[in-house]
Amino acid sequence: MTFELNILGNGEGSCCSSDAGSGQCETSGSCGCSDQLDEDSRRSFLRKATTTTIGAFSLSVLPMAPDAGEQAQKEINGHSSGGAKGASPNEDVLYGFLVDTSKCIGAGKCLTACREENNVPEGYARTWVERFVHFKDGTVQVDLVPETGFTEEDASLIDREQVDRAYFVPKLCNQCEEAPCNQVCPVHASYTSPEGVELVDGDRCIGCAYCVQACPYGVRFMNPDTGNADKCTWCYHRITRDEKPACVEACPVDARVFGRLDDPNSEISRRLSAVPTSVLKEHLGTHPKLFYIGNSEEVI
């Protein structure tokens, strides 16, 4: 006989006897102890409940397949509109960008080209060119190339006697393979195209600016006109029509090179395999697709 625990203290084991006691439990509904019949039904209930819960949970994690007919219609639409609007997205293509800092002359043509092509608001930039000036006393000064290039007044601002070396570094979106911006977007407005270009869906963006914080390269900004996050897209609308991005088109000295990384015969692939290249902030593990030739370690 097992030890009966009688919580209510209404007599020892009164409702745990087989005859009148169990009847009492049935009617009053609470005795503080249970008999064998209740144990069995409780066990069977738990068994059934657990099975049902696990079964329902397994069903809920099945992927929701879109309606097959709908999907076929969308594919047809995608192909026909692809011809009218531009090349349809292609998963086999992988784009890359190469910047040769030893060639950049700080003309600023790329900056005006980008601003015109992408309607970038004043005060913001999708691409910019930094100038690194290493002085003989060891300090490094970093400033920006003006959009219309340097003027005669600018030429005499820095004392050349004090300068050890100086160079220009064009910067734009690195289109990282492991993009932090996409990871933090709460509404999936920031995404990667099949060609590896990070884009922003203006309709979905809620303007929280989390992606602006997340980008380690500072290429994103909040567009005041649209209220959405904005950034360099490598002129996605141009590259999908076999044109070059506006800044690449505009550069008079070929400091910017754009091409397909998946094609081993493209200019960019050949140049990447010919000389050592670097990326910015490699230690962060973002795997950028923007490569630099000629960057010294001070460039971050």
Add this chain to the structure above:
Amino acid sequence: MNLRRLFSRDTRHLRIVVFLIVVGGAGAMFVRSQLIPPDFGERGPYRAAALDEEAAHPLILQSDATCVKCHMDVHEERAESPHKAVRCLHCHGNGREHIAAAMAAEDSPDSVIPPAEEWDGDFQTGIDLFITQDRATCLACHLSVVGTPESFRSINVSEHLEEQGADEIESPNVCYECHDGHSPGL
């Protein structure tokens, strides 16, 4: 299963929880269906139509090929010069309105292309089209500043003008005393 026991006071707390889960789940599914766009997930974790919208943006920048259609003579001038790497728009601006007028004139001979004097573009503002012999246009690339690579032909203005014996050193068109913008070599 004893149906009476299921709906007795003993199981009330369980029924409340089950009810909340079912109602909450159904409510969440409904909200999801309203908030998530229908083409989400077709190409990846984003609204599939956004990709087409991005690719459909119009092309603004004009390549040299557009200008050369009418200005073939300039193209021939520049063919051998080091300035063939320079785009037309670098010195003359993008010229959207001019190109639109020219395209219209191509279709209907009646429409007139506004003459050069009416262009209000300016190099510094980067607006539309302009003819410029202003030294600022040349110096935007060829001025030697801290950072200009040695491999590029750049000048210190006063030194260069003195060496070359320019007449009007202060004139905005001083470069054109010796150089032509399309074929600058001497």
